[in-house]
Amino acid sequence: MTTKDSKIPGATIERIALYSRPLEKFLEQETELISSERLAALCNVNPAQVRKDLSYFGEFGVRGIGYNVRDLLSEIRKILVSDREWKLAIAGVGNMGKALVENVNLLKRGYKFVAAFDSNPERIGKRLPSGLTVQPLTSIGPSKEESGFEIGVITTGPAYAQAAADSFIRAGVRAILNFSAFQVRQPEGCLVENVDFSIKLDDLAYHLSSIRGKK
Amino acid sequence: MTTKDSKIPGATIERIALYSRPLEKFLEQETELISSERLAALCNVNPAQVRKDLSYFGEFGVRGIGYNVRDLLSEIRKILVSDREWKLAIAGVGNMGKALVENVNLLKRGYKFVAAFDSNPERIGKRLPSGLTVQPLTSIGPSKEESGFEIGVITTGPAYAQAAADSFIRAGVRAILNFSAFQVRQPEGCLVENVDFSIKLDDLAYHLSSIRGKK
């Protein structure tokens, strides 16, 4: 990737991923051109932000014209390395876990679940609609080469999240996406993203009340 | 809420919600005291950050000692207004929607689903394990008082997310939590939080690759 060697804000990466969503739709509709202004409006951000975010990685637009949808999308896929397949494993095949494994959007974007683990004996051995068979957590292999997945997803109950993370790390996984309400600690050499929806609800509740309060 | 009238960073609210998770566990374990240092470690943040975040809302600790777990948690609940029940409605009762409606953690935290809507005739009329009956989207009422919910959750496919949001807004909803990959535009007078997991995966993929690349 041809990045300028200046520091890239963390939020820039997430926004660039965001930009790709409307672009995919425009590509389907065969819209050729898009301006930073229009793209920004669709993503709820400032147009200058769009241009600056992209400028960290190169010059993809044409002054006076805008961006070519197909080219920009392809550049973004290169930037995000989502132009290839990533193999995922999941720990905890409950409601949330099943929703993720069966989600076709993730697959379309190149995220493929290749292993599913659970500790509940009733679940082990079951075949999921996607074709995966649920395995005992203990069978997570010891090395990345053997286990064959690169990103671990955690959807166990909070009490088991750290244990699941430890197993993944022992198996050589270098990136974890954790949906449990327990905050997995970021170990050396492994990226962790914690996603907790109920925080989003708390956030909404707070802001709802403070708006009310001010009226 | 007794806030100092200085501006409160947006990130502060989300972190305060984060702090409450370990506190809940300490309360169960009957741990009485906690230091900003310990709490910070559990949440992957800086201790000064914890203290500053809390200081926007008051002085909850005791110098030389730390924070009383029970009191702090109760203060945080007051701050976040999660000391009361919030009524939610959901649009789109697919895999993801069901996982949310059946999630007991949300209920424990005071978030209660009181209505479920879907556009699929096969789903309408079905009774969910929680006791809710799935209603047609068209039956979302016109006013908040009538509809009886305050926060709308969207788990339809991306193509229907904006329509679902519009229905919620017509029904008087002032806050929306959207899980579809479509970015709902933030209308006047209504808060919108967009949550898109696949962005988190893109983020992990990017960082995984750039670490590799540098080695």
Add this chain to the structure above:
DNA sequence: CCTGGTATGTGCAAGAATTCACAATCATTT
């Protein structure tokens, strides 16, 4: 009642991220 040990609360400086504002650039029209 004083002293030592500890952890909070916060002013201020440093650091990041966002937004502005405009020069640079290109297609189009006259």
Add this chain to the structure above:
DNA sequence: AAATGATTGTGAATTCTTGCACATACCAGG
């Protein structure tokens, strides 16, 4: 070929956020 109009790319200004460092306050023990 010059003028026009549009929209990018980016240095600089601005705004927001974080973290340091230390005065402040409290408890316990003598």
